[in-house]
Amino acid sequence: MTQRTRKLLGTIVIIVFVMIYGPIAMALAESRIMELPGLLQAVVYAILGFAWVLPVMPVIKWMQRPDADQA
Numbered sequence: 001m002t003q004r005t006r007k008l009l010g011t012i013v014i015i016v017f018v019m020i021y022g023p024i025a026m027a028l029a030e031s032r033i034m035e036l037p038g039l040l041q042a043v044v045y046a047i048l049g050f051a052w053v054l055p056v057m058p059v060i061k062w063m064q065r066p067d068a069d070q071a
Helices: 003-031 038-051 053-064
Strands: none
16 A cells, blocks of 8 residues: 555544544533533643544554555
8 A cells, every 4th residue: 555545544534533532522521521620621621632642643653654665
């Protein structure tokens, strides 16, 4: 598979993942986090804001892998 194809597929996977993760994070924030003290709310919002990066990193690394004929 060429790097160009991997980038296309990886981009689609990332967009779909964020479209699923976003509403789940918002629902969680709306239901549970609103009851927490303000400082703790900020910490949880920051964690939820960056949490999507961890599952996406392997996809990005896969997308950036060079083609077999270039190695």
